[in-house]
Amino acid sequence: MQRTQSEYDGIMAFIWAVVSVTIVAAVRYPYIAASIAAAALISHFLRLPEGAQYLVYGALFVSGAWFTNYYRYYRQWKQQTNQLASGQETVVQQAAQPQQANKKSIHRSVDEIWAEIDSLTGLAEVKEALHEIAAVVQADRERRKQGLPPMKQSLHMVFLGNPGTGKTTVARLVGELFASMGVLPSGHMVETDRSGLVAGYIGQTALKTQEKIRQAMGGVLFVDEAYSLARGSDDKDFGREAVDVLVKAMEDHRDRLCIIFAGYTKEMQELFKANSGLESRIAFTITFPDYTPEELVEIARLYAKKRGWNLGPGVEEALLGRFKAVSDIGKAGNGRYARNVIEQMERKAAVRISRKQGPVDVLTIGDFKQGG
DSSP: OOOOHHHHHHHHHHHHHHHHHHHHHHTSOHHHHHHHHHHHHHHHHHTOOHHHHHHHHHHHHHHHHHHHHHHHHHHHHHHHHHHHHHHHHHHHHHHTSOOOTTSOOOOOOHHHHHHHHHHSSSOHHHHHHHHHHHHHHHHHHHHHHTTOOOOOOOOOEEEEEOTTSSHHHHHHHHHHHHHHTTSSSSOOEEEEOHHHHOOSSTTHHHHHHHHHHHHHTTSEEEETTGGGGGOOSSTTOTHHHHHHHHHHHHHHTTTTOEEEEEEOHHHHHHHHHHOTTTGGGOOEEEEEOOOOHHHHHHHHHHHHHHTTOEEOTTHHHHHHHHHHHOSOHHHHTTHHHHHHHHHHHHHHHHHHHHTTOSOSSEEOHHHHHHHO
């Protein structure tokens, strides 16, 4: 039986509709499928000639393909955004559970840690501040034992001072001390700076900072050169986002985390301005003074001894003269400067020893003169 053009068009529209529904059911290319179905219906109801039908199918197919790609990219962007949002909550939840189960809970005794603190060269004011902090912590524990309200004293600190004044060493000892006193679960220290907290894209800084917080949970997060987080010139700087995340963690995990911000005294004021809630969450501020020339000589002697060297006759006097001649030891590096001098002497001694000249375990005045 001969079919009329109308019947033929209806059959073709039905076939294309079935094909489109099949594609839609596969949820693969929904916009292409919808475009084909629309083309079939348009061709049927408008009774377009065969050539025009092909044009309609082609135009709507291209449109459908474009919308499919657009929708696919939109879904990927939306999914990434949701992952970032949920990821932040996940990391915070993970941080709330100290992941130190695989860490050995073997700590030195409180007396051993105090012995090391007291053996540090100089830093009399720092040691006094640490004894005060320990007294506050101990008093809070005693109050809790008596059923009294806790003092609600956070553990967070700011270390102010020039480079090479022992801030990192003291931060490590603070973590050990708190662990031995039962204040922190592990007392380990995670050291970081701006590069370890700030990312280059929106949303990533929060995740990166929260990961550092998770790593430090149960111990100390030491943020060196913390003032650099506030150095951005506009609101789009991601350093401020890192500060916001840190401030929240300081409040949420105040009993399981000690965050120590370290940096120059003047520059750290800029950091406090970057977030109004930061300074109020800092419980203790410790200033690390520059070392005196005599203290630098002691640091140099101990450093040489640690590396297996004795100082020969006249070396300590020569070191003292050199350290006194430095106009600004803060800029020179304090303890780092003293250690660098010893390493310079060590290199000269190595050349001398290779030539079979002089003792192999002594840094001589000749090594100092050549190294200086």
